[in-house]
Amino acid sequence: MKKWIPWLVAAVFAGWFAAGTITPKAGEGFDLAGFGRLPVLLNGRVQPFDSVARNALLSMSGRSTTRSAEGKTISATQWLLETMTNPTLADQRKIFRVQHPDLQGLLGADKSGLLYYSWKDLSGCLDTLEEQAAKLQAAESREGEDAAKLRTPFQKDLLHLYDSAALYNRLRQNFALDSSYAYVMAVPPLPGAPRQAWSAVAAAAARGPHPALEFFRAMSIAYQQNDPASFNRAVAGYRGWMQENNLAAELSKGGQEFFFNQIEPFYKSMVIYVAAVILGCVFWINLSEPVRRTGFALLVVAFLIHTVGLGFRMYLEGRPPVTNLYSSAIFIGWGAAALGLVLERIFKGGIGLVASGLIGFSTLIIAHHLALSGDTMEMLRAVLDTNLWLATHVVVITLGYASMFVAGLLAAIYIVRGFFTRGLSTETARGLARMVYGIVCFATLTSFAGTILGGIWADQSWGRFWGWDPKENGALLIVLWNAMILHARWGGVIKERGLMAMAVFGNIVTSFSWFGVNMLGVGLHAYGFMDKALFWLIAFDVSQAVLIAAALAPTRFWASFNRAPASPQSAG
Amino acid sequence: MITRFVHFFGSLRLTLVCLGLALVLVFAGTLAQVHLGLYVVQSEFFRSFFIYWKPAGTHWQIPIFPGGWLIGTALLMNLLAAHIVRFHFSRRKLGLLIVHAGLLLLLGGFFISEILQVESQMRLEIGETKSYAEDSRRNELVVIDVTDPDRDNVVAVPESRLEQGGEIRPEGLPFSLRVKRYLPNSQPAGPMSGAGEKIKAANGVGQRMLFSPAPVVSRMDDENKPAAWIEIAAGQEVIGNWTVSTWLTKRPWCIALTEQFGALGIAVNAPQSFTWRGRNYVIALRPTRYYKPYTITLLEFKHDVYAGTDVPSNFSSKVHLRDPARGEDRDVVIRMNSPLRYGGETYYQASFEPGDRVSILQVVHNPAAMVPYVSCSLIIVGLMAQFFTHLLAFVRRRARPPAPASARLRPLVHAELMNDA
Numbered sequence: 002m003k004k005w006i007p008w009l010v011a012a013v014f015a016g017w018f019a020a021g022t023i024t025p026k027a028g029e030g031f032d033l034a035g036f037g038r039l040p041v042l043l044n045g046r047v048q049p050f051d052s053v054a055r056n057a058l059l060s061m062s063g064r065s066t067t068r069s070a071e072g073k074t075i076s077a078t079q080w081l082l083e084t085m086t087n088p089t090l091a092d093q094r095k096i097f098r099v100q101h102p103d104l105q106g107l108l109g110a111d112k113s114g115l116l117y118y119s120w121k122d123l124s125g126c127l128d129t130l131e132e133q134a135a136k137l138q139a140a141e142s143r144e145g146e147d148a149a150k151l152r153t154p155f156q157k158d159l160l161h162l163y164d165s166a167a168l169y170n171r172l173r174q175n176f177a178l179d180s181s182y183a184y185v186m187a188v189p190p191l192p193g194a195p196r197q198a199w200s201a202v203a204a205a206a207a208r209g210p211h212p213a214l215e216f217f218r219a220m221s222i223a224y225q226q227n228d229p230a231s232f233n234r235a236v237a238g239y240r241g242w243m244q245e246n247n248l249a250a251e252l253s254k255g256g257q258e259f260f261f262n263q264i265e266p267f268y269k270s271m272v273i274y275v276a277a278v279i280l281g282c283v284f285w286i287n288l289s290e291p292v293r294r295t296g297f298a299l300l301v302v303a304f305l306i307h308t309v310g311l312g313f314r315m316y317l318e319g320r321p322p323v324t325n326l327y328s329s330a331i332f333i334g335w336g337a338a339a340l341g342l343v344l345e346r347i348f349k350g351g352i353g354l355v356a357s358g359l360i361g362f363s364t365l366i367i368a369h370h371l372a373l374s375g376d377t378m379e380m381l382r383a384v385l386d387t388n389l390w391l392a393t394h395v396v397v398i399t400l401g402y403a404s405m406f407v408a409g410l411l412a413a414i415y416i417v418r419g420f421f422t423r424g425l426s427t428e429t430a431r432g433l434a435r436m437v438y439g440i441v442c443f444a445t446l447t448s449f450a451g452t453i454l455g456g457i458w459a460d461q462s463w464g465r466f467w468g469w470d471p472k473e474n475g476a477l478l479i480v481l482w483n484a485m486i487l488h489a490r491w492g493g494v495i496k497e498r499g500l501m502a503m504a505v506f507g508n509i510v511t512s513f514s515w516f517g518v519n520m521l522g523v524g525l526h527a528y529g530f531m532d533k534a535l536f537w538l539i540a541f542d543v544s545q546a547v548l549i550a551a552a553l554a555p556t557r558f559w560a561s562f563n564r565a566p567a568s569p570q571s572a573g
Numbered sequence: 574m575i576t577r578f579v580h581f582f583g584s585l586r587l588t589l590v591c592l593g594l595a596l597v598l599v600f601a602g603t604l605a606q607v608h609l610g611l612y613v614v615q616s617e618f619f620r621s622f623f624i625y626w627k628p629a630g631t632h633w634q635i636p637i638f639p640g641g642w643l644i645g646t647a648l649l650m651n652l653l654a655a656h657i658v659r660f661h662f663s664r665r666k667l668g669l670l671i672v673h674a675g676l677l678l679l680l681g682g683f684f685i686s687e688i689l690q691v692e693s694q695m696r697l698e699i700g701e702t703k704s705y706a707e708d709s710r711r712n713e714l715v716v717i718d719v720t721d722p723d724r725d726n727v728v729a730v731p732e733s734r735l736e737q738g739g740e741i742r743p744e745g746l747p748f749s750l751r752v753k754r755y756l757p758n759s760q761p762a763g764p765m766s767g768a769g770e771k772i773k774a775a776n777g778v779g780q781r782m783l784f785s786p787a788p789v790v791s792r793m794d795d796e797n798k799p800a801a802w803i804e805i806a807a808g809q810e811v812i813g814n815w816t817v818s819t820w821l822t823k824r825p826w827c828i829a830l831t832e833q834f835g836a837l838g839i840a841v842n843a844p845q846s847f848t849w850r851g852r853n854y855v856i857a858l859r860p861t862r863y864y865k866p867y868t869i870t871l872l873e874f875k876h877d878v879y880a881g882t883d884v885p886s887n888f889s890s891k892v893h894l895r896d897p898a899r900g901e902d903r904d905v906v907i908r909m910n911s912p913l914r915y916g917g918e919t920y921y922q923a924s925f926e927p928g929d930r931v932s933i934l935q936v937v938h939n940p941a942a943m944v945p946y947v948s949c950s951l952i953i954v955g956l957m958a959q960f961f962t963h964l965l966a967f968v969r970r971r972a973r974p975p976a977p978a979s980a981r982l983r984p985l986v987h988a989e990l991m992n993d994a
Contacts, residue, residue, distance in 0.1 A: 045879025045886070186881050197880035347971070383885045383909045390910070442963065446956045453949040462910045464921045464937035466686065466945045469615050474603040478596060485592045492585035513600075521607050 003291045011298035014273050018306050021264045031224065032233040037078035039239065040248075040255030042186040042199035045380040049255035051262050053185055054081035056376050057172060061165040062096045062117065063373055069094070085175045086221040092120040097165050101158040107133075120169060127166065134163040176217050178206045188213045192246050212242050258317055266310025267331065271365040273303035274338075278358035284351040285424060296354045297345055303361060304338045311335055318378050321392035323399050325379065326519070327371040332396070333515075334364030336403030337410075340440065344407075348432055356410045360403070370534075390458040398451025398476060402511050404444035405479060409508035411437050412501040413548050418561065420551045425561040434497045437504050438490065444507075445483040452476040471521050475514030482510045502552035509542045583654035591648045594639055598624075601638075610795070612710075620687060649680050668962060671955030675948045682944025690939040693863050694923065696824065697871035697892070698931050704868045706936040707860035712799060712819055715859060716746055720852045731861065735801050748807040748849065753814065759784040759800035761820055761830055772802040772816055777845035777856075779816025782834065798826055801858060807849075815845050817858035825926075863936075867896035867916060872904065874932040876925060888922050890932040907934065 024034050037051035054077035055065050067075050070093065075083075084091040095117035099105050105116055108126050123130070137156055152160070171184035186199035188211055205211045216239035223232035243252045280296030283289075311331060315322055322332045341357020371377070385391065415433045419425040455476060460466045467473060486503045489495045495503060516538050556562045581587065602618035609617070618624055621640035627633065639647075652673055693706035714735060718726035728745045736757070741750045754772050762771055762783040771783040784800040800818035804811060820826045820841075827842045834841060844855045873891040878884060889908035894901055894915060907913045913920040919942070923935035 042881055045882040045884055199880065380879045380882070380884055380886065383887050386886060387910045439963075439967070442960055446953075446960050449956060450953050453945070453953065456945060457949070458910075460942070460945070461912065462921065463923065464692065464912065464919055464935050464939075466942075467683070469602065469606075469611065469619055471603045471606060474599045477599055478603075481592050481596045481599065485589060485596070488585055488588050488592065492589070494586070494589065518603065521603070 006291050007295040007298040010295050011302045014276070014299060014302050018264070018266075018269050018302075021269065022260070024260075024263065029229065031079075031082075031229045032236050033076065033078050033082070034259070035233065035236040035240070036082060036220070037076075038252075038256045038259040039236070040189070040243075040251040042197075043184070044376050046378065047199075047251050047254050048376075048378070049259045049262075050081060050185075051078045051259045052376070052378075054078050055262060057081070057168060057184075058096065059373055060375055061168065062098045067094050067096050081172065082220075082224060084169070084172050086224045088173050091173070092124075095119045095122070096169070097123060097162060099158065099162055101155045103155050104158050104162065120166075123162075123166060130159070130163055130166065133159055174203075176202055176221055178203055178214075187217065189243065189246075189248050189251065212246075213239065216242065254317075261310075261313050261317060264310075266306050266313065267365050267368060270303040270306040270310065271362055271369075273299050273306065274358045274361040274365070277303060278355050278362065281351045281355035281358060284354075285418075293349070293351050293354065296351070296358075300338070300342060300345070300354055300358055303358070304335075304342060307331075307335050307338060307361065307365075314378070320381075321388055321396055323395045324381055324385070324391060325377070327368055327377040329395075329399050329402075329515070330364045330368035330371060332399050333403040333406065334361045334368070336400045337361060337364070337407050340404060340407045340443075344411075344436055348436065350429060350432060352411060352414055352429075352433065352436070356407055356414060360406050360410060367534075384462055387458075390454070390461075394451055394454035394458050397447050397454060401444055401448035401451050401476075401479060402515050404440050404447060405483075405507050405511040408437050408440040408444055408504045409511070409545070411440065412504035412552075413508075413545075415501045416505065416548050416552045420554070420559050420561070423560045427562075430497060430561075434500060437500055441483060441486050441500075441504060441507070445480070445487060448476065448479045448483060452480055471518040472514075475518045478510050479507070479514055482507055498552050498556075502549045505545050505548045505552065508545045512538055512541055579654050579658055582650050583656075583658035584651075585655070587647070587651050588655070591644055591651060595644050595648070598638065598641065598644060645680060645684065649677070652677055652680075665962065668955045668957075668959030671958065672952050673955075675951030675955060678944060678948035678951065682941045682948060685941040685944070686939050689941065690937065691863065692938075693861075693936045695869065695920070695934045695936055696931060697869065697890070697934065699871050699874060702868050702870040704866075705862040705864045706934075707862055709860065710796075711861040712858055713861045714750070714801065714803070714817060715855075715857055716743070716750070716805075717855045717857075718852055719846070719855055729861070732799060732858070735799075748805050748812060751804040751806060752801060753804050754802040756784060756786045756800045758787040758789045758797040759818060759820065760787040760798075761834070772800060774802055774814050774816040776813040776847065777815040778821060778839065778841065778843070779814075779845075781837070781839050782816065782821075782830075782841065784816060784818055784820070798823075799858065803856065805847075805856070812849050813847055815847075815856050817845070817856060819858055819860065821845075822857050822859040863938075865916065865918075866898060867894065867901065869894055869920075869934075871932055874925060874929055876929045888925060888932075890922055890934065892920075892934075 037054070038049050040047045040049055041053060042048075043053055058067065058077045058080060059065050065077055067077075067080050069075055075094070080091070080094060080096070083094070097118040097120070099108065099116050099118060107129065108118065108123065137152075137160065168184065171182045174180040174182045175185055175187060177183065180203050181201075183201035183203060186201050188200050188202055188205035190196060190198040191211065200208075202214065202217065206214055216235050219235035219238075220232055223229070223235060240252060243249070277296045277299040280292050280299065284293040284296060311322055314328065314331070318324065322335075323329045337360035338357040341353040341360070343353070344356070345351070345353030347353075411433055415425065415430060415437070419430065452473070455473065456466045459468060459473070482503075486495075486500065486507070489503065490500055516534055520535055520538070598618060602614050605618065606614050617640075619641035622643045623636035623640050624638040625634040626637045628635070656670075656673065691708075693708045695703055695706040697703060712732040713729040714732065715727055715729045717728070726745070728743050730741055730743055730750070734741060735752050735755045738752045738755060741752070743750070756772070762769075762785050769785050771785045772779065773783050774780060779802070787798075789797055798819050800816060800820065802814060802816055804814040806812060820830055822842070830841045845857065846853060846855045848854070870893040871890055872893055875887065875889045875891075876885060877887040879886050887908065889906055891904060891906050892913070893904050894913070896902075896916070901915075905913050907920055907922050909922055912922070917940070918936055918938045921935040921937070922932070924933040925931060926933070
C-alpha cells in the first residue's frame with residue numbers, strides 16, 4: 002500500500018491539472034468560451050478576446066476574475082463582453098482597485114483598506130481625477146524624465162486609477178461605430194489585404210460594410226437582450242466566415258492562446274510546488290521515506306506542468322523561453338526545479354526537494370506580480386528581435402541566475418538547519434557542501450558563458466563588446482563573486498561554513514543583477530523598471546544578510562554541531 | 574627578492590583581494606551611473622588607475638579607491654605570476670589552464686580595445702554620400718583652404734588644444750590662431766540678451782550671435798556645446814576674430830538655433846569665411862571627422878513598427894558602398910544585429926531622425942575586435958572541460974561502492990592544485 006501512496010497523490014494533482022484542460026460546454030447559456038477564443042489584434046499581435054480581457058482586468062483590479070453584486074464569479078471574458086455590449090451593467094462592476102487612503106478620501110470613501118470601485122462610483126469624480134493626473138503630468142514634464150521615478154505612493158495610485166479609467170473607457174467603445182477610442186482592432190483584414198491590416202470597429206465602419214461588423218452587431222444585440230441562441234449563432238457564424246476567408250491561422254492562434262489561459266499551468270504548478278515543499282519539511286521532521294517519495298512525485302508533476310506551460314508559451318510566441326522579465330522569472334523557476342530534481346534524485350535527503358519547490362514557488366509568485374503590468378507576450382523591440390541571441394545569451398544567463406539561487410538556497414538550508422535546529426548531521430552537512438560547491442561550479446560556467454555571449458551580442462548589435470551598462474555589470478558581479486568563491490575554496494581560505502556564507506551572499510548579488518539594476522532606471526537594458534519590488538528586494542537581501550551573520554557565528558552558537566565534537570573539516 | 578616579489582604577485586590571496594576590489598568597483602560604478610551618467614563613470618571608475626575624491630573648493634585629488642586599470646593590471650600580473658610560480662601541467666588541470674589562458678587573452682584584448690577603439694557616427698540623409706564619420710564627443714577647430722574648387726585643404730586642431738589657450742601655429746597655415754576665450758560648454762544669447770559674460774566677435778556670425786558660458790554636463794545623453802573666440806593673425810597683422818561653436822555646425826543644435834534666431838536675420842549655419850592674400854578660408858568648430866578611402870550612400874531607410882502600435886520591429890538602412898581602389902561597388906543592407914564590416918571598421922544601425930529620412934550609423938574601429946571571440950571560446954571550452962571532468966569523476970565515484978570515510982574526507986582536488994607550490 003505504502004508503495005502506491007506517492008503515485009496516488011501525484012495522480013490526484015495531475016488529475017486536477019488535467020480537469021482544467023476540459024472546456025465546459027455552453028449548453029443552454031451563452032457560448033462565452035467561443036467568444037473568448039475569437040482573435041483580435043492588440044499590441045501588434047493576434048490574441049483572443051480572452052487574453053485582452055484577462056490582461057485588462059488584471060491591470061485594473063489585480064485579479065483575473067470579478068464578482069457580481071450577488072457574489073457570483075464573472076470570468077474575464079464575460080466581463081469584457083458585458084463592457085462592450087451592455088455598459089449599464091458593466092458600469093456597476095467593482096473593478097477599479099484603489100489602495101491609497103488619500104485617494105480613497107478623494108473619491109469619497111467612508112472606510113479604508115483595499116477598496117474596489119465601479120465606473121459608476123467613479124463617475125462623480127472623473128473630472129477631479131483627470132485634473133489631478135493632468136497636474137501631475139504637467140509638473141513631471143517640467144521636471145524632466147527623472148521626475149516619473151520619484152512619484153509618491155499617492156501619485157502612483159492616482160495615475161494607476163487614471164490609466165485604468167482610461168482603459169475601461171476605451172474597452173467600452175470597442176464595438177462602438179462612431180468612436181475613435183476603441184482599444185482593440187477587432188475587424189480582421191478582408192481577403193486580399195495584408196495579414197496585419199486589422200482595424201478598429203469604427204474605422205472599418207467608416208470604410209463601408211464588412212461581414213465582421215454584422216456579426217459583432219448581432220452578438221451585441223443578442224447579449225443585451227439575453228438571447229443565448231442568437232448570440233451563439235452569431236459567434237459560430239463569425240467563426241465560419243473567418244474559416245472561409247483565409248483567417249484560419251488567426252482563428253487557431255486565438256483558440257490556442259485561450260486554451261493556454263484556461264489551463265493556468267503556472268498557477269497550478271505553483272500550488273503543487275508548495276505541497277512538495279511541505280512534504281519535504283515533514284520528511285525532515287519524521288524521516289518517513291514515503292513522505293519524501295510523495296514529495297518527489299509531486300515535484301515531478303509540478304515540474305512537468307511548469308514545462309508544459311513554458312513550452313506552450315514558447316510555441317505561442319514562436320520565441321526562446323526568455324523574452325522579458327516575466328518570462329525570466331518563469332524560466333529561473335524552471336531551471337531551479339530541474340536542478341533540484343537532479344539533486345534529489347542523487348542525494349535523496351529532501352534537500353533538492355525543498356530547494357527546488359521553494360524556488361519554483363517563489364519565482365512563479367514573482368512572475369504573477371510582474372504579469373499585473375500587462376501583456377506578458379508583448380512584441381519585442383527591434384534590437385531584441387533575434388531568436389539566436391535570445392536562445393543563447395538570455396537562456397544561459399538566466400540558467401546562471403537559477404543555479405545561483407539554488408546554491409544560495411541550499412546554503413540557506415544548511416545554515417537554518419545547522420544554526421537553529423539540532424537536525425544537521427555532519428554527514429548531511431558534508432553532502433550539502435558538495436552540492437553547493439558543484440552548483441557554484443555550474444553557476445560559474447553558465448554565468449560566465451552567458452555574460453560572454455551577451456558581450457558578443459552587444460558587439461554584434463552596437464559595436465561594443467563591453468559598455469559597463471548596469472545589466473552587464475550585474476552579470477559581471479555574479480561572475481566575479483563565483484570566481485571569488487571558487488578561489489577562496491581552492492586556496493583553503495574558506496571551509497564549509499564560509500562556503501555557505503558566500504553562497505548565500507550570491508543570492509544578494511544575483512537578486513541585484515536580476516532585479517536591482519532594473520530599478521536604477523538607467524542603461525540600455527532597463528526594460529522592466531518597477532519600484533514596488535524594491536521593498537521585497539531589500540527585505541530579501543536583509544534576510545540573506547541575517548543568514549550570513551548566522552553562518553559566520555562561531556560553532557558554539559550553532560545548535561547542530563555542539564552535540565558531538567565536530568570533525569575538523571566541518572568547522573570553518 | 575625577486576622570488577618573494579613573484580610569490581607575492583602569484584598568491585591566491587592577491588587574486589581574492591583583486592576580485593573583491595573589482596566586485597566593489599563594479600557595484601559602485603553601477604550605482605554611480607544614476608547620478609554621474611555612464612560616460613563619466615567609465616572614465617573615472619573603469620578607465621582610471623584611481624578613483625579620486627575632489628573636496629569641493631580645492632584642487633586636491635585624493636585617491637580613495639583603485640580604479641579599473643589598476644585592478645585589471647594587478648589581476649593580469651597575478652595570473653601570470655601564479656602560472657610561473659606554481660602551475661604544473663597535468664591532464665586534470667588542462668581545463669583550468671585553458672580557462673586562465675583565455676582570461677589572459679580577454680583582459681589583454683580588453684586593454685587594447687579600451688585604448689585603441691574609436692567610435693564615431695555617420696549621419697546620412699536618403700541619397701546622401703559621405704566618406705567620413707564624425708566623433709560624437711570630440712570636436713576639432715578647422716581652417717579650410719577652399720580656394721581650389723576641386724580640393725579643400727583642411728587643417729584641424731583638436732578641441733583639447735583650445736582648452737590650453739594661447740597661440741596655435743598649425744602646420745600648413747600661413748597664419749596663427751589665438752584662443753581669446755574658450756567655453757567648454759556654452760549657451761547662445763541673442764543680440765538683445767541681458768548682462769553676464771558673453772563672447773562677441775568682430776567678424777562673422779559672432780558679431781550678432783553671442784555665446785555665454787554654461788555648466789559642463791557629463792551624463793550620457795547630454796552633450797557639451799563648446800564655443801571659442803579665435804583671433805587670426807600673421808605676425809603683427811591681425812586678420813580678424815571669429816566665434817566658433819558646435820552650435821553653428823552640429824545637428825540638431827544648429828537647427829534649433831536657426832529656429833530661434835533665423836528670424837532676426839542671423840544666418841546661423843552659413844560658413845564663416847575670409848580671404849587673405851588671395852586665398853579663401855573657412856573657419857569652424859565641428860565634430861572631429863575621420864575620413865575613409867571609400868564612400869557610403871544611403872539608398873533607403875526602413876523603420877517598421879508592429880501593427881497598431883509604435884513599437885519598432887525593425888530598423889534597416891540600405892546603403893551603397895563604393896571603393897574604387899579595391900573595386901567594391903555594391904549595395905548592402907545594415908540592420909539591427911547585422912552590421913556591415915568593411916575596411917577594418919564596423920557599421921551598425923544606431924539611430925535615426927524623426928521623419929525617417931535620416932539614418933545614423935555607428936562606426937566602430939577596433940583592431941582587437943576579434944580577441945574576445947577567441948578568448949571566450951577558450952574560456953568556455955576550458956570551463957566545460959573542467960566541469961565535465963569533475964562531473965564524470967563524481968558520477969564514477971557514485972557508481973563505485975562508498976569509499977572508507979577517511980578517503981572521502983580528502984580536500985577537493987583543486988586545493989592540491991593551487992597549493993602544490
